[in-house]
Amino acid sequence: MNWLETLRTAIDAVRSHRLRSMLTMLGIVIGISSVVLTVGLGLGAQDEVRKQIDALGSNLLIVSPGSSTNSSGVRGGFGSASTLTLEDASAIADRTVAPDVAQVAPTTSTSTALTAGTTNWTTRLVGTTTNWPSVRSRTLASGRWFTDKEAAAGANVVVLGSEAASELFSLGSPVGQTVTVGGTALTVIGVLDKSGATSDDSNEDDLAVVPVTTAQRLTGSTSTAVSSVYVEARSADVLSAAYQEVNAALLTSHDVTSAEADFSIATQDALLDTANSTNRTMTILLAGIAAISLLVGGIGVMNIMLVSVTERVREIGLRKALGATPSAIRRQFLIEASLLGVAGGIVGSLIGVVGALVLPSMIDQPVSISAPAIALALLVALGLGVGFGVYPASRAARLTPIDALRSE
Amino acid sequence: MSGRTIIELEAVRKTYATGSLSVEALRGIDVTISEGEYVAVIGPSGSGKSTLMHILGCLDVPTEGRYELAGRDVSHLDEGALARIRNQEIGFVFQQFNLLPSLTALRNVALPLAYAGVHGDERTRRARQALDRVGLSDRADHRPGELSGGQQQRVAVARALVTEPSMILADEPTGNLDSVSSADVLQLFRDLHDSGRTIVLITHEPEVARQADRVLAIYDGAIRDRQPEGIAR
Numbered sequence: 001m002n003w004l005e006t007l008r009t010a011i012d013a014v015r016s017h018r019l020r021s022m023l024t025m026l027g028i029v030i031g032i033s034s035v036v037l038t039v040g041l042g043l044g045a046q047d048e049v050r051k052q053i054d055a056l057g058s059n060l061l062i063v064s065p066g067s068s069t070n071s072s073g074v075r076g077g078f079g080s081a082s083t084l085t086l087e088d089a090s091a092i093a094d095r096t097v098a099p100d101v102a103q104v105a106p107t108t109s110t111s112t113a114l115t116a117g118t119t120n121w122t123t124r125l126v127g128t129t130t131n132w133p134s135v136r137s138r139t140l141a142s143g144r145w146f147t148d149k150e151a152a153a154g155a156n157v158v159v160l161g162s163e164a165a166s167e168l169f170s171l172g173s174p175v176g177q178t179v180t181v182g183g184t185a186l187t188v189i190g191v192l193d194k195s196g197a198t199s200d201d202s203n204e205d206d207l208a209v210v211p212v213t214t215a216q217r218l219t220g221s222t223s224t225a226v227s228s229v230y231v232e233a234r235s236a237d238v239l240s241a242a243y244q245e246v247n248a249a250l251l252t253s254h255d256v257t258s259a260e261a262d263f264s265i266a267t268q269d270a271l272l273d274t275a276n277s278t279n280r281t282m283t284i285l286l287a288g289i290a291a292i293s294l295l296v297g298g299i300g301v302m303n304i305m306l307v308s309v310t311e312r313v314r315e316i317g318l319r320k321a322l323g324a325t326p327s328a329i330r331r332q333f334l335i336e337a338s339l340l341g342v343a344g345g346i347v348g349s350l351i352g353v354v355g356a357l358v359l360p361s362m363i364d365q366p367v368s369i370s371a372p373a374i375a376l377a378l379l380v381a382l383g384l385g386v387g388f389g390v391y392p393a394s395r396a397a398r399l400t401p402i403d404a405l406r407s408e
Numbered sequence: 409m410s411g412r413t414i415i416e417l418e419a420v421r422k423t424y425a426t427g428s429l430s431v432e433a434l435r436g437i438d439v440t441i442s443e444g445e446y447v448a449v450i451g452p453s454g455s456g457k458s459t460l461m462h463i464l465g466c467l468d469v470p471t472e473g474r475y476e477l478a479g480r481d482v483s484h485l486d487e488g489a490l491a492r493i494r495n496q497e498i499g500f501v502f503q504q505f506n507l508l509p510s511l512t513a514l515r516n517v518a519l520p521l522a523y524a525g526v527h528g529d530e531r532t533r534r535a536r537q538a539l540d541r542v543g544l545s546d547r548a549d550h551r552p553g554e555l556s557g558g559q560q561q562r563v564a565v566a567r568a569l570v571t572e573p574s575m576i577l578a579d580e581p582t583g584n585l586d587s588v589s590s591a592d593v594l595q596l597f598r599d600l601h602d603s604g605r606t607i608v609l610i611t612h613e614p615e616v617a618r619q620a621d622r623v624l625a626i627y628d629g630a631i632r633d634r635q636p637e638g639i640a641r
Contacts, residue, residue, distance in 0.1 A: 005522050016510045318506045321467060322567070323495020323523035325488045401467045401494075405502070 003335075006328070010336040014343075017308075021340060024304040027297025028344025028384060029351065032377045034290040036352025037359070039373040042283025044366035049275040053268050055195045055204065057136040059102075059236050061243055062271075063092075063229040063250070066262035082225035083254065083262040086212065089129075089229045091253050098245035100238040105135040106212065106226040110219050114208055115180040116168040123164045124207040125181065127215020133192075135232045143175035143190030146211055154213030158186040163205040165191045179208070181218050186210065243267065297344065298384035305337050305392035309399075316396050317404025326397040333393035334386060341385020345378045352377070411443035413476075414574050414606050415464065420473035422459050422629075433459040435629040436473070441575075441608065446601040448609045448620035456629040458579075461610045465498055465577045466490045478574045495523050499568025501578035505560040507552040507567075513539065514548040517567045524571060538566040542596060558589030565596055575606045582616055594619050 014021045056062075065084040089106035092098050105128055112125040126132075130151050133139065146157045158179060165174045165188075174188045195204040210218070212226075233242035243265060250263055309316070316329055324332075352374070356367040422434040433456045441447055451457040462468040463475060466482055469490070475483045478497050485493065494500075499520075507516045518535035526534070539545050542562040552560050561581060568576050578597070582590035598619065601607050609620055617623045625632050 002525070012510050314504075314506065315508060318502075318508070319519070319523075320491060321465070321494060321500050321506075322520045323491050323571075325491040325523075327488070328491075328523060402462050405467075405506070 003331075006332050006335050007339075009332055010339050013308075013336050014339055020304060021343075024301055024340050025344035025347065027300035028294070028341055028381055029297075029348040031290060031294030031297040032345050032348025032381055033351035033355060034293060035287060035377050035380075036349055036369075036374055037355050037367065038283060038286035038290050040352070040356045040367040040369060041286065041359075041365060042279060043370050043373075044360075044368040045279045045283075046276055047368055048366050049279065050272060053271050053275070055137070056268065056271075057230060057232060059233040059239055059242075060135070060268050061231040061233065061239070061246060062266045063088075063231060063246065064264050064266070065225070065227070066264060082223060084226050084229060086224040086226060088250060088253060088263075089226065091249050092229065092231060092246050094249075097249045098242065100234050100242040100245055101231055102234045103131045103135045103232045105129050105132040105230045105232075107132065107228055107230065108212060108215050108219075108221075108225075109227040110215070112181055112208070112218070114164070114168060116174075116177060119168055119170075121164060121167040123161070123167075124203075125215060125218065126207050126209045127212035128209060129212060132209065132230070135230045138195060139193045141191045141193045142173060143188070145190055151211040151213065154211055154217055156184060156186045156214065157189045157210065159190040159192060159209045160188055161192050161203075161205045161207040161209075162194050163203065164208055167206075181208075184218055186214075239267065294380065294384060298341075298388040301337055301340050301344075301385060302388035302392060304340075305333060305389055306395065308336075309333065309392050309396045312396075313399060313404045316399050317401045317406075320399070320401035321405060329399075330393045330397035333396045334389045337389025337393065338382055338385035341381045341383075341389075342378065344385075345381025348381065349374045349377055412479075413440055414443050414445075414478055415439065415441040415608075416474075416476040417463075418474040418476075420463060420470045420475060422456075422463060422468070423471045433629055434463070434470070437626075437629075437631060439624065439631065441606065443574075443606055444601075444604050446597070446607045446609070446619075446621045448611060448617035448623045449626060450611055450614065450617040450623055451626035452612055455626045457610055457612075457626050459629075460626060461577065461579050464575075464608060465500060466493045491523075495520055496571060497574040499571065499573040499576040501561070501564050501568050501576065501581045503580035503583040505552070505557070505564045505584070507560055507563055509552050512549050512551055513544065513555065513563045513566075516552070516563055517570050520567060520571045534570055535566075538570040539563070541569060542566045556589070557585050558592050561585060561589065561593050562596060565593070565600075569600070569605075575608055576600065578607065578609045580611055581609065582611070582613070590616075 063084060065082060086106055089104050092101055093104040108127040110125050111122060113120055113122045130146060130148050133145055140159070141162060143159070145159060146155065150157055160168070160174060168174065168179060169177060174191055177188050178185050179188060180186070192205070216222070231242065231246055233239045247265060251258060251261065254262060256262060319329060353369055356369045359365070359367050417437050417439040420434055420437045421432065424431045424433055437460065449457050449460060459468070463470055466477065469485070470483055473483065474481060477493065482490070482493055508519070511519070514532065514535050517538050518531045521531040521534060536545060536548065539548055542565050544559060544562055544566065547555060547559060552563070555563065581593055585593060594616065597607055597609065609616070611617050
């Protein structure tokens, strides 16, 4: 009996016990749909994190100052020291020192109150260079960026983040308007597009960007210290080379060994890893629960197949009398079990996909539909059918035709 | 109509061991059946006739002795090889009809061909031919539940014929039928015999056994009373 014929026989058998087949499949359906959903939830969360980190810019290294130690020996943690300066930034930007670095954007950051007419808003005042938008992959919604000339001169111009802009100017375009910072009037020359990246500690849309010299003047700071330096590598391939170069350049210019480094360099991957590690734990936990439900579903298939073998002893005996070899009988029951598994897998995947489409609007969590996860789920469902079908199928194959025919 | 030898049993014994107890169901049977013969095996229940039928039908192997079917020693074959012999050499007709209720008459008849590896169209063609032979071509698409007992048994006979086996082995074929259907089925066997088929009919009813050309009476695992071979009808 060929495979196609056996498949037809199996389909007949599954169809002739409709309710039982459906109940058998239920375990697999629940298992597979929960696997598809949990994997989707996990991947959705990871995508979200990646999107936020990618929004920082591409092929990015973020250099932060090291920790400071005050006179009583209290260490301030990363970022508290003023060890990173504009000079460092220009050192890194040197082609001969760091050939794999494309662009460098040092930034200072201070919290400042901005006033526009009768409205005021406290936001992050970022002082930086003209290449900041390109390093950070930011675009303008309206207006223009400040020029090199304005940057050099420390012109009184400002580019607002979309959120800061809407807080200060609820009506009309902010471009051309004036905001006041500590008595100095700044002309708004542009508004940034939304970045999409939001985290609790830095809202990338709630800021005001000015040339770094302007920022120094506004905050009355005389030091050239910066709060971070964004470094863009030439490509993703040379990211680690750029990392080494920046690290070496800063160690040399600060005249310290790597053990006493007074700065730290973070890559996007490092940020991503940290953010994903909690996500991953959660996904593994959920997937584990789903896997257990799959296992239970598989045992359900085995149960029903065993019942089915017992119930169909006469049929098996007849088939054997008519010339079915033990392997033909084994194949028939294996295919029947796999059919239940695969059908359960298909229905489960469909429910999973529908869930992935419906769920985000209910729980405010992105759920991604992953084709490899669905393919894997179907494969697992098939595997469950085959795996848990082996025992019932070999029981059927071992029945002797006389015993099978004799039973009433 | 005695041609070449189809069945040759030589000193066949069958012993069933259940724990320490062993029961000797067949105590040395010698039987020779030639091509085209119509033989009835008769005996009361417990006589060993079912065991003999199982061995003749290659559903079981003898404990001792030799069984040659269509020129081939089948006494020591494994399950797989026996299955192929059953498929090609033997057509079974059972008391319970044993049709698969979910399949149409045509697909029931075609089932042995499927196990023989005969392909789709050819299978359908031969199954139709067999149904035609038992006069049921107009019932091909009916399921067993939609047929009378006699019709079901005729479908079963068609199924036994379809592979062109060396022998048709019928186990109490009229046991579940009323007298009209019984006569009908027995007439069918008679017709098949007339067209040259070898038929072995197992029964406990003397009037059924009388239909055959030769009767083997079995008591306590041995053949008691044997009519001369090749009796003229």
